[in-house]
Amino acid sequence: MRRLGLEVAVFGRSTYLQYVALFQWATIRGYIAYKILLPVTQILFFVELGVYATGRQNALYFALGNALQLTANAGIFGVIATVANERQFGTLPLLLASPANRLVTFLSRAIVNVIDGVATVVIGLAVTVVLFGLDLHQANLPLLALCVVVISLTTAGLGLMFGSIGLVMRDAIIIANLVYYLLLIVCGINFPVSRLPGVLQLVAYSLPLTRGVQAARDAAAGASLGQVSGLLGGELLIGLLWAMGGYALFRILESWARRGGLQEAY
């Protein structure tokens, strides 16, 4: 019991420290630029593109999809940067030398970004309601909120996977850019997954977001928890698998970085 308490304390301390030290970009201007301006313009761009291509009647499909995809902004960019920044700031050797539980410190890298991801989606949905008249009267709001939380968790799981690469790669944020925009193509954000070639559909269903976005679309249309539980369960499972894969990769690369003296190679 005492050991569990200690681990919780490490988790809390690590989460707090990663917030104050690694969330350094979150100045007011930085937050406005990357957490308000970027999400709002992303929604506007894809909605206008969709309206031009398919007509005004489909605006909500694009608006909702892109509002939900914003979780990846925090889950992918935030988490990858959080792990990669340890290396850039020269604190990685200290972290690797500490006796703290690796799993606890690893997972604590994601938690602030999960909260931030939920906040970003709330901004995105607010924009969608105000600008495009998203009607949530029929929506199952508690379920929609649950979907947002689940998607935030699962995208953070994916972020942890790619964040681990930051242990040995200098420009890990390039991976973040690649993954973030790849999700736009394959996860059913702007067009149904069924339009993709077979191989890419397989990729789509092995990634977070695909099932979560579908569940959230259903929740916005008034579906019940029972109707989307399969989708949400699958989404959680996929996110967990990516996070576990990320942790395994973290341990492997930690050992590799230690052997090769790569922790401080920048």
Add this chain to the structure above:
Amino acid sequence: MSLARASWRAFVVSIRLRVISPWSYLNWLVFPLLFAAVGLYVLNTRGASSSHLVYGVLGGGLIGYWSVAYIDAGNGIQDERWSGTLEQIFATPTPLWAILLGKVCGGMLFGLLSFLPTAAFAYLGFHAVLPALDPWKFVISLGVLTLAFFCIAITLAPLFALWRSAFQMLNGFELGVYILCGFMFPVAVLAPWAQGVAGVLAPTWAVRALYASTVAGGPHDFALWWLVAGALSVAYLVCAYFLYGLVEREARVSGELALA
């Protein structure tokens, strides 16, 4: 002659740096392809007109070209500051504009490459082509667009160096620029006030001419569009002249530029 040589050397160095930079490949190769893929999937609906598909063919390339112009070329001074070479550049007898000219041209050349993978992807993946391409008007429009991007990059270079948050804000507003300049759909679909804002951006007019040169229908006021884009580009250069004065003052008089 020595100024031309200095610009040429800056151009060569900038090309070499871009060849080995992964960021460069992200901007001219990966981003354009990703946006082209989304654009083509969305625009390529059943019964879509060929004018719709044109936006998918060229849109990704335009996005890549713009990204390189404002990130790579616009950060011409900022890069030197981060590399610790800003003082040396100011201390050399070669004027700053001659060095930046070479650097920005190097960036623009890489930006132009964006059209190759996206056009190939559109053709191979979606059998999408430019239906009624007028080669001369297309080339001139692309030249006018290059001038517009060049002038914007030259103007942004001192702006980004003086106000770090300017880059942050433009980076955050990147997709807003895609909207206002009509990179992937016509500006005419926007609200009237947004069309007014788009009207003061030189690339908007050049992009309009570029797309018009690929389709048979619609208005074809090329001369007017080229003229407006050119005039606005010159206006940006006038702004740039004053901004470079400010940069010189910060760097030489107060010595604070490297600290910003």
